[in-house]
Amino acid sequence: MVLSKAVPSSHDASLSCTFASRYVRNPLPRFKLPEESIPKEAAYQVINDELMLDGNPRLNLASFVTTWMEPECDKLIMAALNKNYVDMDEYPITTELQNRCVNMIAHLFNAPIGEDETAVGVSTVGSSEAIMLAGLAFKRKWQNKRKAEGKPYDKPNIVTGANVQVCWEKFARYFEVELKEVKLKEGYYVMDPEKAADMVDENTICVAAILGSTLTGEFEDVKKLNDLLTQKNKETGWNVPIHVDAASGGFIAPFLYKDLVWDFRLPLVKSINVSGHKYGLVYAGVGWVVWRSKEDLPDELVFHINYLGADQPTFTLNFSKGSSQIIAQYYQFIRLGFEGYKNIIENCMENAKVLHKGIEQTGRFNIVSKEEGVPLVAFELKDKTYYTVFDISENLRRFGWIVPAYTMPADAQHIAVLRVVVREDFSCSLAERLASDIQKVVEELDERVKHVTKVVTTQVDITASGGTDGALVHKSEQEIAEEVITYWKKFVNRKKTSGVC
Amino acid sequence: MHLGHHTTKFRMPENTIPKEAAYQIINDELMLDGNPRLNLASFVTTWMEPECDKLMMAAINKNYVDMDEYPVTTELQNRCVNMIAHLFNAPLGESEAAVGVGTVGSSEAIMLAGLAFKRKWQNKRKAEGKPYDKPNIVTGANVQVCWEKFARYFEVELKEVNLREGYYVMDPEKAVELVDENTICVAAILGSTLNGEFEDVKLLNDLLIKKNSETGWDVPIHVDAASGGFIAPFLYPELEWDFRLPLVKSINVSGHKYGLVYAGIGWNIWRSKEDLPEELIFHINYLGTDQPTFTLNFSKGSSQVIAQYYQLIRLGFEGYKNVMENCQENAMVLKEGLERTGRFTIVSKDNGIPLVAFSLKDHSRHDEFELSHHLRRFGWIVPAYTMPADAQHITVLRVVIREDFSRGLAERLVLDIEKVLRELDALPPNGKSMKRPADVANCHAALANGHVAKRLETDKKTNAIC
Numbered sequence: 001m002v003l004s005k006a007v008p009s010s011h012d013a014s015l016s017c018t019f020a021s022r023y024v025r026n027p028l029p030r031f032k033l034p035e036e037s038i039p040k041e042a043a044y045q046v047i048n049d050e051l052m053l054d055g056n057p058r059l060n061l062a063s064f065v066t067t068w069m070e071p072e073c074d075k076l077i078m079a080a081l082n083k084n085y086v087d088m089d090e091y092p093i094t095t096e097l098q099n100r101c102v103n104m105i106a107h108l109f110n111a112p113i114g115e116d117e118t119a120v121g122v123s124t125v126g127s128s129e130a131i132m133l134a135g136l137a138f139k140r141k142w143q144n145k146r147k148a149e150g151k152p153y154d155k156p157n158i159v160t161g162a163n164v165q166v167c168w169e170k171f172a173r174y175f176e177v178e179l180k181e182v183k184l185k186e187g188y189y190v191m192d193p194e195k196a197a198d199m200v201d202e203n204t205i206c207v208a209a210i211l212g213s214t215l216t217g218e219f220e221d222v223k224k225l226n227d228l229l230t231q232k233n234k235e236t237g238w239n240v241p242i243h244v245d246a247a248s249g250g251f252i253a254p255f256l257y258k259d260l261v262w263d264f265r266l267p268l269v270k271s272i273n274v275s276g277h278k279y280g281l282v283y284a285g286v287g288w289v290v291w292r293s294k295e296d297l298p299d300e301l302v303f304h305i306n307y308l309g310a311d312q313p314t315f316t317l318n319f320s321k322g323s324s325q326i327i328a329q330y331y332q333f334i335r336l337g338f339e340g341y342k343n344i345i346e347n348c349m350e351n352a353k354v355l356h357k358g359i360e361q362t363g364r365f366n367i368v369s370k371e372e373g374v375p376l377v378a379f380e381l382k383d384k385t386y387y388t389v390f391d392i393s394e395n396l397r398r399f400g401w402i403v404p405a406y407t408m409p410a411d412a413q414h415i416a417v418l419r420v421v422v423r424e425d426f427s428c429s430l431a432e433r434l435a436s437d438i439q440k441v442v443e444e445l446d447e448r449v450k451h452v453t454k455v456v457t458t459q460v461d462i463t464a465s466g467g468t469d470g471a472l473v474h475k476s477e478q479e480i481a482e483e484v485i486t487y488w489k490k491f492v493n494r495k496k497t498s499g500v501c
Numbered sequence: 502m503h504l505g506h507h508t509t510k511f512r513m514p515e516n517t518i519p520k521e522a523a524y525q526i527i528n529d530e531l532m533l534d535g536n537p538r539l540n541l542a543s544f545v546t547t548w549m550e551p552e553c554d555k556l557m558m559a560a561i562n563k564n565y566v567d568m569d570e571y572p573v574t575t576e577l578q579n580r581c582v583n584m585i586a587h588l589f590n591a592p593l594g595e596s597e598a599a600v601g602v603g604t605v606g607s608s609e610a611i612m613l614a615g616l617a618f619k620r621k622w623q624n625k626r627k628a629e630g631k632p633y634d635k636p637n638i639v640t641g642a643n644v645q646v647c648w649e650k651f652a653r654y655f656e657v658e659l660k661e662v663n664l665r666e667g668y669y670v671m672d673p674e675k676a677v678e679l680v681d682e683n684t685i686c687v688a689a690i691l692g693s694t695l696n697g698e699f700e701d702v703k704l705l706n707d708l709l710i711k712k713n714s715e716t717g718w719d720v721p722i723h724v725d726a727a728s729g730g731f732i733a734p735f736l737y738p739e740l741e742w743d744f745r746l747p748l749v750k751s752i753n754v755s756g757h758k759y760g761l762v763y764a765g766i767g768w769n770i771w772r773s774k775e776d777l778p779e780e781l782i783f784h785i786n787y788l789g790t791d792q793p794t795f796t797l798n799f800s801k802g803s804s805q806v807i808a809q810y811y812q813l814i815r816l817g818f819e820g821y822k823n824v825m826e827n828c829q830e831n832a833m834v835l836k837e838g839l840e841r842t843g844r845f846t847i848v849s850k851d852n853g854i855p856l857v858a859f860s861l862k863d864h865s866r867h868d869e870f871e872l873s874h875h876l877r878r879f880g881w882i883v884p885a886y887t888m889p890a891d892a893q894h895i896t897v898l899r900v901v902i903r904e905d906f907s908r909g910l911a912e913r914l915v916l917d918i919e920k921v922l923r924e925l926d927a928l929p930p931n932g933k934s935m936k937r938p939a940d941v942a943n944c945h946a947a948l949a950n951g952h953v954a955k956r957l958e959t960d961k962k963t964n965a966i967c
Contacts, residue, residue: 031583031596034817043815044552047577047807048559055570057562065564065800072524078558079528082537082547084757084764090535090542090882097527103511125605128799136654154634166783167799173781174616174797175655277564277800284564285765285802301653303646317654317797319608319647320545320757322765324561325802327527335523337514402570 018045055402061420061434062404064248064278064374068425073331076324077283083323085123094323097330098123101276104333106290108254109246109263109272113293120297121290122315123276123326127247128167129317130273130289134243135171135205137271137291140298142205145239151202159199160208161191162409163215165247168208177205183411189216189368193225197232206241206270211249211262215408215417217374219249219262226266233268241270241296247287248374250274255342256349257372270296276329279345279374281336281424286325344424348375351431352422358435364442368417375422380415386449389418395441401434535882541900541914542884544728544758544854548905553811557763557804565603565803574803577810578603581756584813586770588734589726589743589752600777601770602795603756603806607727608647609797610753610769614723615651615685617751617771620778622685625719631682639679640688641671642889643695645727648688657685663891669848670698673705677712686721686750691729691742695888696897697854699729699742706746713748721750721776728854730754731761735822736829737852750776756809759854761816761824761904766805824904828855831911832902838915844922848897855902860895866930869896875921881914 018024023042028050057067069077080094088095099118106119113119124130139156146153157178160168164181172179182195190213200207207229209220222244233239244262246253251274253260263272269292276286291297302313336344352375359365359379369378381389393405408415420434537547549557560574568575579598586599593599604610619636626633637658640648644661652659662675670693680687687709689700702724713720724742726733731754733740743752749772756766771777782793816824832855839845839859849858861869869885876883888895900914 028580029584029814030580032587033584033813033821035819036817037820037823038815038817040550040552040815043811044556046814047556047811050577051556051560051573051807054563054573055567057564057570060567060570062570063564063567065567067562069562070520072520074558074561076524076527076531077561078554080531081554081557081763082549083534084537084543084545087535087540087543087545090537090540093531093534097530100510104513107512125798126800129797132797170783170797170799275800283561283802284800303650317609317612317650318605319650320606320755320764322763322802322805327531331523331527333513334526335518335520337516337518339515340517341513343517404569 018042056400058425059400060402061426062402064275064421064423065284066277066281067283067423069281069283069328069332070335073328073335076327076331078324080324080327081322085321085323085326086319091323094327098326101326101329101333102288102290105250105274105288109250109290111264111290111292119290120292120294121288123329124273124287124289124316125285125318125321126277126287127165127245127273127275128170128287130275130287131167131243131245132171132175132317133315134271134273134289134291135175135177136301137297138205138241138243139175139177140301141296144298155203156205157201157203158206158208159196159204161196161210161213161220162411163190163213164208164210165214165245168245178203180204181410184409186412186415189213189408189412190218190220191225193221193228196225197228200229200232200238200240202236202238204238204240206243208243208245209262211244211246211253212374214248215406215419216369216378217248217376218370219253219257219260219373222262222269223266226268229268240268242266242268244269244272246272247275248278251279251281251341252345252374255338255345264292276325280329281332281341281344282325282328284325285322286329345375348422348424348426351375351426351428352377354428355420355422355431355435358432359438361435362439362442368415369419376419377422378417378419380417384416387445389416391445392438392441393418395444396437399437399441401437403434536880538905539880540882541906542882544755544901544903545764546757546761547763547903549761549763549808549812550815553808553815556807556811560804560807561802563803565801565806566799571803574806578806581806581809581813582768582770585730585754585768589730589770591744591770591772599770600772600774601768603809604753604767604769604796605765605798605801606757606767607645607725607753607755608650608767610755610767611647611723611725612651612655612797613795614751614753614769614771615655615657616781617777618685618721618723619655619657620781621776624778635683636685637681637683638686638688639676639684641676641690641693641700642891643670643693644688644690645694645725648725658683660684661890664889666892666895669693669696669888669892670700671705673701673708676705677708680709680712680718680720682716682718684718684720686723688723688725689742691724691726691733692854694728695886695899696849696858697728697856698850699733699737699740699853702742702749703746706748709748720748722746722748724749724752726752727755727767728758731759731821732825732854735818735825744772756805759825760809761812761821762805762808764805765802766809825855828902828904828906831855831906831908832857834908835900835902835911835914838912839918842915842919842922848895849899856899857902858897858899860897864896867925867928868931869898871925871931872918872921873898875924876917879917879920881917883914 018041023038083091102121103119106121111119142156143153157180159180162181162184180199182191196207209222209225211219229240271291273289276282276288277284302315304313355377356367364382365379366382367379369376389405393403396403403418403420405416405418407413563571582601583599586601591599622636623633637660639660642661642663660679662671676687689702689705691699709720751771753769756762756768757764782795784793836847836857844862845859846862847859849856873883873885883898883900885896885898887893
């Protein structure tokens with residue numbers, strides 16, 4: 001005889017469809033760890049569904065950071081998710097791949113290394129960590145020099161443009177270095193090499209130039225800086241070096257602008273950082289910093305780990321981290337090779353031109369970015385009376401596009417721009433669609449302003465006719481317009497700090 | 502065809518190759534890496550459920566720092582911070598938001614915590630008109646290498662309490678003796694890297710309160726709960742080590758250890774706003790509201806944050822408790838198996854992180870480094886370490902029990918260790934076991950699995966494994 005047992009109701013919960021279960025009825029835990037476990041399907045569904053409300057990474061035109069990779073690479077990434085990069089001894093191949101990447105990048109930047117010599121460099125989580133390491137190396141080197149000379153070493157400073165990305169400010173604040181910023185001006189949105197050389201003094205640990213300014217994509221003139229600084233060093237007897245923040249530009253210049261001299265070919269350039277996750281074409285989470293030579297990285301900062309019987313020096317802020325992005329970077333290097341990177345960047349530039357043309361054709365914008373540099377288009381409104389770029393940015397969201405609006409740093413704070421970054425996965429058709437959506441938004445905003453102005457004017461007439469002494473009080477058109485702007489600005493009142501890489 | 506070409510190793514190749522070829526070449530080379538699941542050296546998680554893998558892959562192209570573009574991901578981070586803060590009994594009101602941050606790992610977390618202490622102390626000294634150029638931090642010599650990094654990079658002196666044979670964690674009384682007016686904090690470890698022990702944070706707290714009241718100083722405590730933070734609340738809820746102790750101002754924990762997430766996530770929680778100087782925080786304006794951020798890294802992937810949230814809601818308190826209890830059980834199985842061989846002394850305690858640290862009773866013929874080396878042939882990665890000062894003559898093997906180390910694997914490991922012992926017994930003695938620890942480390946550097954991080958100029962060993 002077959003005995004049937006009643007299945008307890010808790011079984012039903014795991015058998016039933018997630019959307020039929022109690023798990024989608026209960027509020028999601030927000031502040032405290034929930035007491036009980038839930039089935040994995042429910043956990044997956046609940047999180048997946050909430051995340052649908054995040055922006056679409058591919059339509060995020062604010063970011064330089066890669067948002068698409070080939071499925072083959074995704075496979076490699078998945079397979080490496082459970083490898084802790086720092087276990088060099090357990091994963092010697094992964095470590096070897098990192099070393100190969102460092103060497104490839106060092107050669108790309110014309111580091112003066114011999115045929116069999118290994119480059120000095122390291123992988124990081126991003127350019128922030130890379131910059132902190134580079135800055136630390138400069139600071140320590142300068143301190144040692146000053147100590148040896150018997151001079152005070154408590155007030156180090158670094159000279160950069162006001163257009164620096166926020167990680168330089170972090171470096172300065174956390175590592176107690178003064179940040180001396182060369183101010184921008186209208187029409188000149190990068191660091192002026194002459195002003196920079198002027199600001200240098202005996203406490204300057206280095207001058208940081210940017211290859212690919214976050215705001216406009218422009219390349220700073222590193223060669224000019226090098227020449228001016230060489231002269232100043234000779235005059236003063238100081239030895240102020242240069243660091244190039246090539247976070248974006250490092251994987252563009254060698255492919256598109258081979259003749260541009262910006263890297264280790266310039267003698268004062270001692271270290272360069274580049275983001276693997278920008279035009280290195282890898283997902284977020286990998287950056288690189290390369291030093292000219294061993295002398296530029298004080299040994300006291302380096303921790304020596306013994307692996308496979310050989311010395312593996314390490315100099316990073318982070319310790320445990322995933323290996324996936326490093327493997328992905330190596331994949332891109334051998335998959336694409338020089339010609340592949342060149343083709344991709346050329347495509348980006350082409351698509352940027354398409355977008356540039358489309359935006360110009362609306363007749364409403366000035367293009368602020370240059371044609372040479374990082375493939376992006378930064379543009380400002382010709383006429384800011386009725387609405388601003390912030391309004392446009394807000395309205396573009398409804399179409400799915402994320403296009404950020406920024407004000408420039410000092411001394412050009414009155415300039416506000418929209419910026420579209422053209423990544424590998426931003427095709428020509430997307431560029432054309434964006435241009436037409438921008439046109440739509442501008443037309444909508446025009447309509448809205450016309451409508452509101454009409455309403456306000458009507459109101460004014462009514463109130464004006466009821467004035468106490470009977471006289472009509474007319475508001476000038478300008479005053480009305482200003483009222484309208486103030487009214488709308490209340491909804492879009494935000495000053496964005498350029499907090500985006 | 503492409504597989505026959507010599508892939509240039511140091512220079513970027515000129516030509517593109519097909520994606521299948523690129524995949525195959527790399528995949529095949531990586532076959533020679535160790536198997537992460539057999540890597541018994543590491544605390545870091547090596548297995549997650551496929552549902553979570555799905556979420557991670559879907560989020561791999563989301564740059565975490567774009568808070569404005571990915572508000573839900575940002576919200577998930579905030580929820581994790583709050584859950585962990587409550588787990589650590591942070592003194593928060595009902596709907597008060599916790600002060601904390603997601604990091605890439607405990608290294609970053611510790612640097613942020615240390616920075617906060619340093620800045621707070623500097624501000625206080627400036628206000629008192631006293632010198633503030635010689636900050637120091639008091640820890641045990643058993644600290645993980647990231648504390649030494651913090652000290653070196655942020656110019657803080659590291660005052661270490663030396664260990665001794667049989668006592669491999671920081672002695673609270675000695676620690677309090679080392680405290681002076683320049684001490685920015687005392688760092689206690691919940692789950693020492695070397696033998697998994699929990700330091701007595703409560704005793705430290707009580708002794709430090711007394712010293713503070715005698716001297717008028719205000720020295721706080723930081724708890725490095727990288728491993729222990731996701732164990733103590735579930736296995737030892739009565740143990741007072743967290744914000745229940747008034748001097749504890751910040752705690753870090755690795756999400757990627759017993760938080761059960763893959764490598765790449767850590768958390769740091771501060772007791773309250775007062776413990777995080779405002780000047781260190783960068784304010785980013787998103788969605789019209791202020792999002793304060795305090796991290797060293799900027800762009801990074803979102804996958805691990807989402808995975809952490811997945812684990813917290815998927816497992817809940819009972820799930821984590823069950824996992825930790827299983828780990829403890831399996832650790833006991835391993836420990837008893839090793840004891841039964843009669844050849845080992847167990848150095849780890851039963852209470853603490855589920856790991857087993859053991860050394861050979863008899864070093865006359867062979868040592869732990871050789872054992873470790875031989876175990877590799879069976880596929881196991883079991884590291885051997887020498888203890889830091891003043892117990893450098895003690896060498897241990899250490900097996901970390903992670904979630905995915907089942908009882909079956911524990912029993913198999915014991916069998917394989919027995920096999921290796923038999924093999925070694927049959928071999929002639931290496932004649933080197935009785936040398937000084939530094940020499941031992943040198944000789945076996947080539948054989949050993951590199952967990953001995955040595956600075957070549959000094960004898961001091963740093964423990965380079967998280």
